[in-house]
Amino acid sequence: MRLIPDPPGKIIDGEIKFKDEDLIKKTDLELQNIRGNEISMIFQEPMTALNPVFKIGDQIAEVIILHESNPKLNNKNYRFYNKRKIRKKMEKQAFEKAIEALKMVNIPDAEKVANQYPHECSGGMRQRAMIAMMLACDPDLLIADEPTTALDVTVQAQILALMKDLQKRKGTAIWLITHNLGIIAEMCDRVGVMYAGYIVEMGSTELIFDNPDHPYTRGLIGSIPKITEDIDELEIIPGNVPNLIEPPSGCRFHPRCKFCKQICKEKPPELIEVEKNHYVACHRYKEVKYSELVDFLKKK
Ligand code: SF4
Structure with missing residues (x-):
């Protein structure tokens, strides 16, 4: 994902193949288009991964708008985005899509949660919101880095069942990073x-x-x-x-x-x-x- 800037991060050798293309050879701009749209990531600490001062729905909508209207990504919607009226419409549509994404991860009362701030939700709810955010752009690959570490065992089981279900329904490949052998036995091929x-x-x-x-x-x-x-x-x-x-x-x-x-x-x-x-x-x-x-x- 090249999330660590150079310096201190440095790729000195090798290749990272995704859909037969080497990600290391991609420019920053090309990679920006792949991030979110084709490869998404869930981090292990939902508490800190969400921005505490924005509503959950707005945070998910922002991801949708960014990928649908970023000028650098040559997206056709951008030229309209600067017009206030159209921007408002896009934001409204993105918020509705965010609610749909929250429903997809089985959040009850998704409209209410979309209008809440992260501190108003439990850890499990926040991690579901993170998954909804990642899935809003319908990626082909989801990288889940210890997605359940900070959660208690029953919520862990719910999040894992949800990921499995999404993988089946949408065909998203999941790359799970974990030290938990039980989770590996349960989830991985x-x-x-x-x-x-x-x-x-x-x-x-x-x-x-x-x-x-x-x-x-x-x-x-x-x-x-x-x-x-x-x-x-x-x-x-x-x-x-x-x-x-x-x-x-x-x-x-x-x-x-x-x-x-x-x-x-x-x-x-x-x-x-x-x-x-x-x-x-x-x-x-x-x-x-x-x-x-x-x-x-x-x-x-
Ligand atoms: S795992 Fe053990 S036996 Fe195998 S190469 Fe390493 S040190 Fe040698």
């Missing part, structure tokens, strides 16, 4: 597991949960309590998350990995396809894969 800034394993949700091959993914899955198993201690991942200003050499997970060998300290592993649609970045994924079997045979 594909998972990319990240450690210290790198994807270390990627595959279908079933594969990642049932048959992980990276030691970090194994540690994560092993640390979930299971209602069906009677165990004394949960697995833990020893050590701490590394300092990213001075990250570990080679594989960034090596100081915490029980499978670590010399090569791991020297060379960063590449993400390779170890079976169809299953990618792992580990020099020793084969040993990891069969480690339980080896331990079992040793005990015999």
